[in-house]
Amino acid sequence: MGAYSKQAEQIVDAVGGKENIEAATHCVTRLRFALKDESKVDESKLEQIDVVKGSFSANGQYQVVIGQGTVNKVYQDLVNQTGIGEASKEDVKKASEANLSPLQRAIKTLADIFIPILPAIVTAGLLLGLNNILTGQGIFFEESLIERYPQWADIASVINLIANTAFTFLPALIGWSAVKRFGGSPLLGIVLGLILVHPDLLNAWSYGAAEEAGEIPTWNILGLTVEKIGYQGQVLPVLFASYLLAKIEVFLTKRVPEGIQLLVVAPVALLVTGFAAFILIGPVMFTVGNVITDAVIYIFDTVPLLGGLIYGGLYSLLVITGMHHTFLAVDLQLVGSQLGGTFLWPMLALSNIAQGAAALTIGFLAKEERLKGLSYTSALSAFLGITEPAMFGVNLRFRYAFVAAMISSAIAGMFISVNGVLASTIGVGGIPGFLVISKGMTSFLIGMVIVLVLPVILTLAFSKFAKQK
Known part of the structure; x- marks a missing residue:
């Protein structure tokens, strides 16, 4: 027993x-x-x-x-x-x-692909946060720490190299996870991802400047002009190429005699997928990804109040439905864009903190020891980025606490959106989130105060109204 x-x-x-x-x-x-x-x-x-x-x-x-x-x-x-x-x-x-449903299957597929690579990305985000502290101006002094103490410059450089590796080779990480999810060999997924960021290709981050200068290198493949560009920081090209690779591999494995599979399956699968990636999948998905990114940026540039209100306020509902996983791809796409950061992830961090503050308030109000203990521990978990215990164990049970957290997160989301807060990458989605803020640190900290204080006030007020009813 x-x-x-x-x-x-x-x-x-x-x-x-x-x-x-x-x-x-x-x-x-x-x-x-x-x-x-x-x-x-x-x-x-x-x-x-x-x-x-x-x-x-x-x-x-x-x-x-x-x-x-x-x-x-x-x-x-x-x-x-x-x-x-x-x-x-x-x-x-x-x-x-x-x-x-088909939509749920699609969301689940994205979750299955991105969740396994999250530890590498979050770790890279935390290290980038440490690099930001060393290289950012106006944090401790008017100049950066490495300007004040030049002997630390090489340490910061090594930290930056280690931190940037996961994002430089992001297609390899996605390729490994995606091909595995689609039933193929994860090793071939890694190779596919590395092919898409090969050093012989024009770096994707240099594409804009090269296009203006008219200096984009090309291949001539049987009379077809193909741009010789890499897909650093891109999500969609490697996702669709991984699907094709896995399906070709599975198809060939079933039909090629076992004795010659090593000589046929992987070479043919990679060759066909590689040509398809550079000729069709890459250019199309590169354009689609940029359109999605530009549309999201346009909304937040044009009506940041509305964008912050919707995403900041409704993020908790996305968690309930599981749809929040789809925005991991958007975050990573934003990080790899010319913007150089994501304005969505800071709202995620504040939403998590708001849920934690609401759960903490329920703990203050609770008379039952079990509920009090559950509220306190789940609040701590939410402050460190894991909100499920707080949301499902406490706040949704007392609906007004969940609503209080959503309202607070919406207000904080509007505030940081208007002030242009950016995170250099995704990190720990709670109080440690300030480590990866690359722009608007003061505004983010004010937003953090909002989601720590306002949920407490609203939950207390709503609880009194609920008792009166």
Whole structure:
């Protein structure tokens, strides 16, 4: 008998019994179920279980928030005590995909591609933040730290090189994850990504200047003029090329005799995909990506109040639906554009802080010790960028707290949008977010004060109104 066998059995009972479970696995903080019929879930029963901090349905999976460090123990007892076989995340994903609409499948695909590479990108973002501190003017002194202390300049240079690597070779990271997701060889995905940023190609960040000067290098392929450009910082070209590569590889693997697969499959797949990437996929997707980027920039340049209100206010709802994953691609596209940063990610960071502040306020108001403890721990988690415990375990249960966080995030979003706040990349989406702010640091810090203070005031006010009702 494990330490959490009783709670495991209670959870299984609350989700409709083991006969209602197609497959079950867990991530860092949550149990993930592929259920036959989600209408059989008894949420009131789930809320009474002491280890459960919240529950929700997303992407065809029913997810029960347990918390880091405990969830794996609960899962193991769930497997041992109920006889439900251990399943991988892939098993649960496959079992749950039957419940998804085409839009949900598309969103889930993007999530499956970008989530695995997030640790590398967030780490790079934090290191870029450290580099910003060393090289930014007006932070500690009128001049930068390396100008005041020149002996630190080479240290900053090495940090910048390490930090920039993930973004310089971003297509390789995306290629690895995307080809793996589409059923191909991840190694070929890496090679494809590196092909698209080969040093012999014109660097994508130099494209604008080269176009003005009329100096874009080209190939002549059977009379067809093809621009010889790289796709540094680009997301869409490598995504579509990865899909093509994986499908060609799978097609050939099924039809080429095993004895000569090594000589045929990978060379043909890479050759066909490489030509297609430079002749068709790259130019088309480069244009599409720039149009999307320019449209988003235009909205925030023309009506920053509206852009900040919508994205800052509604980001929490995007998290509930899972659609927030789609904006990772937009953030990365913005970072790789001439703008050199993203104005969306700072609003994400402030939205997370707002949810944490609202959950913290519920902790102040709570009389029940379990709710008080849950509110405090989930608030801390939100302040460090993980909002699910705060949102699903606390704020959505007290709807006014969730609304208070959304209103506060919308106001802060409008403020930092009007003041042109930019992040050099994506980082930890909470209080440590200030480390990657490259423009408008003072405005971002004011926005941070807004989302720390206003949710407290609004949650307190809304709670009094809710009691009167």
